[in-house]
Amino acid sequence: MPFDVDGPVTMVVVSEVRGGHSPRQGGENLEHVRTLADTDSGLPPIIVRRDDMRVVDGMHRLRAARMRGDERIAVRFFDGGDDEAFVLAVRTNVTHGLPLSLADRKAAATRIMASHAHWSDRMIAKVAGLSAATVARIRRERPGPAPDVRLGHDGKLRPVNSLERRRVARAILLTEPDLSLREVARRAGISPETARTVRKRLTEAGPTPSPDPATLVIRLRNDPTLRFSETGRTLLRLLDARSVPPEKWAEIAANVPPHWRDTVARMAVECADTWRTFAETLLTPRTKAG
Structure with missing residues (x-):
């Protein structure tokens, strides 16, 4: 767990210790302070940030020490910034x-999410005493920075959307089956071992017949997200040409005037290059603006 404090205990003059930035939105509980002040035994050490003597953990104990007139209090020092101190x-x-x-725990998770956006939901949940599902819901409700990878409680970095990256890898392998696993992994943003797993599943599944282009265009036209947007309608118009059957292309080619054949051929090659670049853009994992 990050930011552990296990240094030596030091006795510090109570008046030198300052209040900190508590995660308790309502401040300290006076009844709990009185309970601590009434105990005969010594108070457990509090945690204080060394550079400004602000309390990181132990405001109730500090107030109890002041209430009963203690001159000194047991302290463990912490060295770190504001965000680390809050965590x-x-x-x-x-x-x-x-x-x-x-x-308080939900509010704390929200603040930690902002300062440590690269932490996984489970890691934040562990710190804040919440379930990972609750943290994930808070993250969805309060969108913020979205790095490509997140740091897990085990210290490992993992892609934010591994499922999407596996789909990208699958699409790459379907279009370029002879590509090396290392190159597939690089393009999709996954590990070579994950790329190997994707290839293995594709092999085990066997060839999947693809619908004919005309059928695919019809399906795309039925999608409201394409049909009702300007860019979507532009894409559908461009894809109309893809739905032309091979025999129609042969007929079109046969009727291109001889003096235009070279020009049309060059334009077709340029169009093919443009479509290939477009396909590569689609197959590249997107990064969200942070």
Whole structure:
């Protein structure tokens, strides 16, 4: 777990310690402070950021020490920035002491999501004391930076949308079956082993007959996301030519005037190059603006 504090305990003058940025939206619980102040035993060490002496964890204990007139308090020092200090404050308040409320934990997850957008849902959930499903829902409701990969609790980086990347790899393998696994992995943004798995499943599934171009164009025309957008309608018009049967192309070629055949051939090659570039764009994993 990040930002652990296991350094030596130091006795510090109470007046030198300052209040911190607590994850508790409602502030400290006075009843809990009084309960701590009434105990005869010493208070467990609090965590204080070294550079400004602000409390990271232990505001209730600090207030209890002041309430009962203690001159010194046990401290473990933490070295880190504001965001790291907040993460540590949330984690420690989830695992011991007076638990954070559900509202506090959700608010904390939202803040951590903003400062550590590359963390996985499970990692944030572990820190904030929530389920991964709850964190995922908060992330959907409050869109923010969206890196291509996220850091898991095990320290490994994983693609944000592995399913989409596997689909990209599948499409690449279908169009270029002889491509090396390393190149497929590079284009799709996956590991070579994942590319190997995709190829194996394609091989096990066997050849899948593709619908004829005319049928595919009809299906595309029935999709409202294409039919009701300007770019979609442009694409459909361009794809109309793809639905022309081979015998029709042969008839068209036979009737091109001799003095235009070279020009039309060059234009056809340029069109083919444009379509290939378009296809490669579609097969490249998209990155979201952060």
